[in-house]
Amino acid sequence: MPKVKTIFQCQACGYISPKWLGRCPDCGAWNSLVEEKREIVGRQSSLISCKSKSEPQPLSEVKRQSEQRMSTEMKELDRVLGGGVVHGSVVLIGGDPGIGKSTLLLQAMAGLCKKYGKVLYVSGEESSEQIKIRADRLSVNSEEIILLSETSVEGIINTASKIIPKVMVIDSVQTVYTEGLVSAPGSVSQVREAAAKLMFFAKKSDIPVFLVGHVTKEGAIAGPRVLEHIVDTVLYFEGNGGHSYRILRTVKNRFGSANEIGIFEMSDSGLLEVDNPSELFLLERPLNVSGSVVVASLEGTRPLMVEIQSLVSQTNFGMPRRTSIGVDFNRVNLLVAVLEKRVGLHLGGMDIFVNVVGGLRIIEPAVDLGIIIAISSSLKDTPVDPKIFVFGEVGLSGEIRAVTQAEARIKEASKIGFKKAVMSAGNSENIKNDFGLEITGVQNVEDCLEAVFS
Numbered sequence: 001m002p003k004v005k006t007i008f009q010c011q012a013c014g015y016i017s018p019k020w021l022g023r024c025p026d027c028g029a030w031n032s033l034v035e036e037k038r039e040i041v042g043r044q045s046s047l048i049s050c051k052s053k054s055e056p057q058p059l060s061e062v063k064r065q066s067e068q069r070m071s072t073e074m075k076e077l078d079r080v081l082g083g084g085v086v087h088g089s090v091v092l093i094g095g096d097p098g099i100g101k102s103t104l105l106l107q108a109m110a111g112l113c114k115k116y117g118k119v120l121y122v123s124g125e126e127s128s129e130q131i132k133i134r135a136d137r138l139s140v141n142s143e144e145i146i147l148l149s150e151t152s153v154e155g156i157i158n159t160a161s162k163i164i165p166k167v168m169v170i171d172s173v174q175t176v177y178t179e180g181l182v183s184a185p186g187s188v189s190q191v192r193e194a195a196a197k198l199m200f201f202a203k204k205s206d207i208p209v210f211l212v213g214h215v216t217k218e219g220a221i222a223g224p225r226v227l228e229h230i231v232d233t234v235l236y237f238e239g240n241g242g243h244s245y246r247i248l249r250t251v252k253n254r255f256g257s258a259n260e261i262g263i264f265e266m267s268d269s270g271l272l273e274v275d276n277p278s279e280l281f282l283l284e285r286p287l288n289v290s291g292s293v294v295v296a297s298l299e300g301t302r303p304l305m306v307e308i309q310s311l312v313s314q315t316n317f318g319m320p321r322r323t324s325i326g327v328d329f330n331r332v333n334l335l336v337a338v339l340e341k342r343v344g345l346h347l348g349g350m351d352i353f354v355n356v357v358g359g360l361r362i363i364e365p366a367v368d369l370g371i372i373i374a375i376s377s378s379l380k381d382t383p384v385d386p387k388i389f390v391f392g393e394v395g396l397s398g399e400i401r402a403v404t405q406a407e408a409r410i411k412e413a414s415k416i417g418f419k420k421a422v423m424s425a426g427n428s429e430n431i432k433n434d435f436g437l438e439i440t441g442v443q444n445v446e447d448c449l450e451a452v453f454s
Contacts (some may be wrong), residue, residue, distance in 0.1 A: 008033040013225070014188045019137040036183040043319040063127030069254060070166070070208070073111030076264060076273045077104070079302075080235060080248050082256015083166065085112070088206040089255065090199050092173075092228065094213040094221040095237030100246055101212050103270055104237065105169050106131070106140060108210075112167050113144035120165040124151040124175030124185075138270040151185065153178045155192045156203050165207060170198060172212035174222060179374070186222075196228050228252065241264075245280075246271065250300065278305035278416055281358040287386045293452075294389040294418070295370030296409035297362050301411035304388065307357040308367065310374035315351045326356025327367060334372050335394060342398035342445055347377060349385030368394035369422070372445055373452055382453055387419040390452070392427070398445045402426030411435050422451050 012031050015026035023030050046252050048348045069084030078084045081091070095101050111121045123131055128147040133139065146163060150156050153176050160168055170176060176194045179187040184190065195211065202209040212230065214220040221228060228234050234252040239245065248262040263280075266269040274280055282305060286292060291310045296303060308327075315321065324332045339345045354371060356362055369392040377384050390410055393401040406427040413421065414435035421437050428441030442448040 001272070005038050007036055007038055009036050009188050011188055011222075014192075017178065026126045034187060035335055036187055036189060037322060038182065038189070048067045055440075070112060070116055072108040073114070074273060075275075076248065076262030078109055080250045080253075080260045080262045082260075086232070086255045087208060088203050088232060089232040090202050090209050090211065091233040091235065092211045092221065092231040093215050093235045093237060094215050096202045096215060096219075096239070098384075099237050099239050100264070100266055100271055101237050102126075102131075102171055103134065103138065104248070105210055105212065106135060107138060107144055107270055107289060109167065109169060110138075110140040110142060114141050116166040118146055118163060118165045120146045120160055120163055120168045121149060121155050121171070122148045122150055122169060122176075123171045124149070136201065137268075137434045141294045143332040150177050154198050157197065160201070160205070160207065162183075164205075167208050167210070168202075168211045170212065172214055173198075173227070191222075192226055193287055195230060199230050204325060225331055235308040238361065240359040243276070244449075245359055257300055261302060274380060278303075278412060280307050280358075281360070282416065285357070286387075288383045290381045290383045291374055293370050293373045293377065293414075295367045296384075296389055296391040297367055297411055298360075298364060298403075298405055298409065301408075304360075305413060305416060305418075306360055306362065306439065308370040310371070310378045311351050311354045311355060312347070312375055312378040316347055320349055321351040321353075323352070324354040326359070326361050327354060328363065331365075331368070332371060332397070335368060336375065337413050338394060338396060338398055339372060339375060343376075343449065345376065347375070347379070348382070350379070364403075365386070366399075366409075367392045368392065376449055380453070384452055385420070387417070388422060388452060389413050389418050390422040390448070392422075392424045392448075394445060400424040400442050400444060400448060402430075406431060407433060410439075413437065422448060 006021050010024040012029040013027040015024050017033060021033050024032050051347045068087050071078055071084045093101050109121060113119045127149055131147055148159055149305045169304055173195055174186045174191060177190050178193045178197060181189055181193055198209055198302045216222050232254045236249045236251055238247045238249060244266045246264040248267055250260040251259050252258060263274040265274055285307050292307060294305055294307055297306050322333060336347050340347050372394055373390055390401060393403055395401055402424045410421055414437055422440045425443050426440035428439050440451050442451055
């Protein structure tokens with residue numbers, strides 16, 4: 001009989017200790033070490049065969065096979081997947097509780113079963129009756145969707161081998177376990193081994209597998225980091241409780257571009273796709289109000305016109321407040337310092353609030369110019385022309401740097417009705433098609449403020 005050994009494993013990074021520790025010495029997380037039991041097997045039985053099933057061959061002789069993709073009939077989901085679901089791929093979807101992960105997958109399975117046949121929906125958290133209630137609300141009723149309430153990986157694989165579905169969903173990977181380990185479901189070792197077995201099954205059977213992953217309070221997918229490494233695609237479902245919009249963001253994709261986003265709107269009947277998000281985000285934009293400017297941002301290959309608002313007011317405390325929502329807090333502080341040093345604006349005693357309207361989170365540096373103009377507009381109480389949009393990166397010396405895909409941003413703005421674009425001189429010199437807009441190139445922050453407020 002194999003011996004059982006008790007260990008303490010960090011649930012954040014996987015560090016193993018023979019005794020309990022209050023703080024993980026590897027990642028520094030507090031109270032993250034959990035007691036787990038592990039079987040000690042003999043050396044002979046633990047050896048893994050090193051026989052290779054493939055022969056080495058030159059790269060030039062490798063034959064490339066075309067990727068076969070299946071459409072989910074949800075354009076936004078197909079976009080973030082790179083054009084559809086690839087056969088044999090493993091997709092991990094993470095997000096906050098109640099954000100709509102199960103709803104999204106159930107709608108996607110309804111679209112897939114219409115074209116390709118049976119799909120298997122495995123739930124370790126909900127019963128079949130609970131899933132049926134959600135399906136009725138979404139108007140999903142198909143004999144091709146097979147429901148299974150199971151938490152054993154071996155049982156799931158055996159059932160899938162008999163049914164042979166076209167797609168399989170595991171909701172969620174933290175609830176399933178493998179019988180080869182004695183630790184509890186959701187532990188680091190269980191999540192790692194269960195995901196590895198499901199990945200091997202997907203590659204061997206050529207059946208795509210969707211894994212739903214829980215997230216921690218910091219927003220990262222719970223479990224070992226290796227979980228994100230072994231899957232082919234990692235998607236994060238983002239949203240704000242105060243907004244009905246949901247953003248599906250690609251973090252990793254072996255079959256397409258990363259940093260793509262798909263935008264949905266949550267309604268009583270499920271998730272609705274947003275075909276033109278720029279118009280939606282600018283729908284309630286106030287006109288002729290100080291502190292508001294439109295920026296041409298780029299998420300993956302999709303240009304977005306978003307509104308950045310700023311409020312600058314005299315502080316009532318000894319220490320002025322700095323608050324930013326949707327953009328990096330440290331980036332805002334850096335741009336405030338540029339305005340003080342290079343332009344001469346007095347912001348040391350001012351409370352500064354910056355917000356990206358619509359609940360979006362923008363990380364690209366092209367929004368720097370929008371933050372600079374929004375803060376200056378609010379400080380001077382001077383509105384920006386509603387037909388002007390801006391984009392560009394701001395350096396510490398006050399220079400405006402060029403960004404990528406300027407023409408795609410201009411094309412998106414021309415569809416909505418903008419008339420003038422303010423950007424870096426490097427971008428304006430290389431524009432081949434202005435799409436009927438007035439293009440203004442600026443070298444530094446002072447020239448930009450003069451071009452916008454003159």
